[in-house]
Amino acid sequence: MLLALALLPLAASAAVTPAPGKDCHLPGTEEALRCLRVDVPLNYKQAGATLSLHVAVAPALRESARRDPLFLLAGGPGEAGSDLVPLLNASFRKVRATRDIVLIDQRGTGLSGKLDCPSDEPNEETISEEKALADARDCIKSLNKPYADYTTEAAARDIDLVRKKLGYAQINLWGGSYGSRLAQTYARLFPEHVRAMVLDGVAAPDQIVPAGGRDAQAALDKLFQQCSENQPCARAFPALRSEFASIVAALNKAPLMLELPDPRTAEMRQVRMTSNRFLGTVHNILYSQADSRRLPFLIHSAYQNRWQPFIARSNVARDFAADAGPAMPLHLAVVCAEDYPRLTPALLAEDTRDSFLGKPQIERIGALCETMHVPAVPWTTPSKIEAPVLLMSGALDPVTPPRRAEAAKQYMTHAQHLIVSNGGHIVSQLGCGPRLLREFLDLPDKPVAAECLKEIPAPTFQLNSAGPQP
Known part of the structure; x- marks a missing residue:
């Protein structure tokens, strides 16, 4: 047949x-x-x-x-x-x-x-994560849509x-x-x-979409291994793993306030680098094999306090067009109904164990799911x-x-x-x-x-x- x-x-x-x-x-x-x-x-x-x-x-x-x-x-x-x-x-x-x-x-x-929840913040890079979360909740409520559909x-x-x-x-x-x-x-x-x-x-x-710690860490480990096995990369970045760990540890203690040229106006402005933004950008870079080959250089530059290359790559995901990019509330409507209800504490702990994507990055979705009010899809x-x-x-x-x-x-x-x-x-x-x-x-x-x-x-x-x- x-x-x-x-x-x-x-x-x-x-x-x-x-x-x-x-x-x-x-x-x-x-x-x-x-x-x-x-x-x-x-x-x-x-x-x-x-x-x-x-x-x-x-x-x-x-x-x-x-x-x-x-x-x-x-x-x-x-x-x-x-x-x-x-x-x-x-x-x-x-x-x-x-x-x-x-x-x-x-x-x-x-x-x-x-x-859609386009940001009306003129300086997105400087707002706190608490403010960003509050803005997202306000937008979800203001759309007033039947998200369960x-x-x-x-x-x-x-x-x-x-x-x-x-x-x-x-x-x-x-x-x-x-x-x-x-x-x-x-x-x-x-x-x-x-x-x-x-x-x-x-x-x-x-598969539970938010639970991506294990797979993300595996991809990062493979990249670090490939760099160590590549003579030019190993010579240029001999301490890549420890440099990455040092940046993560520092940002976990407190956000870093940077003063860099605005990519649109060239005027000097402050940029708030948080642990979530740093790790989220690293995760995003790993999606593309070609892009990931830039990551050792970006990590090493940031470790040496030259954050401009990393910030430039981080901004790639921020399109200047207001209606560009994925629909965040639609993403939440699906994930909060079909995935997050199955994310048990035990599974979360197992998935994030020894991963650079930790519980804080994943639990942020749960904070927004509370606002979505969608019933779990069995x-x-x-x-x-x-x-x-x-x-x-x-x-x-x-x-x-x-x-x-x-x-x-x-x-x-x-x-x-x-x-x-x-x-x-x-x-x-x-x-x-x-x-x-x-x-x-x-x-x-x-x-x-x-x-x-x-x-x-x-x-x-x-x-x-x-x-x-x-």
């Missing part, structure tokens, strides 16, 4: 009717896409209010496109499908030759009624209404990070409509997914390493797992990845020949202000 479904799209196909909607232009691409609005119930258990979802379709490049598109499911939770538009010409350029690519702004993100299951049901609206009988799914959880949820709710799935940076069904043992699945992991991923994909694989009948040794979080775009996506989707029951992934090199370390080594 599965083989028949896999071979069906290979038959000759007629020209495809253009997707409904109208031409639109989204940031990240110069070409016109097809955009439409799809109304969905706010609450699937009761009639009444609706939400308007923004959907964009990147039509297949060939006229004789196959009738099983690829739906892209963004991560976070809190990212929008439209945030993935820049990947159309990178990760998905091979797939798009013969398939439509569909991007949905998940309810509460992007152009689908984004739940913004669950992963509701988003999965939205996907099926979009599928119907676009007239597809079966679809393929690509889910990155949290998007992999959403994809798995959809596959279990609507198995008859799933042809195949690619899950990159796989969130296991039993966790149940997942049913088996019968559709073919390609799991992809980066060995250096600090949040969804290969062990998470292996845990998810236990609940899949036809799954194969590819690991990129020199990859971090999300690896579809690396090396031969785009070609492998196309090959898998064309023949999802056939093993993927992934030897080429071993050819993806490790980026060079940055040793000084001049940038990475040649």
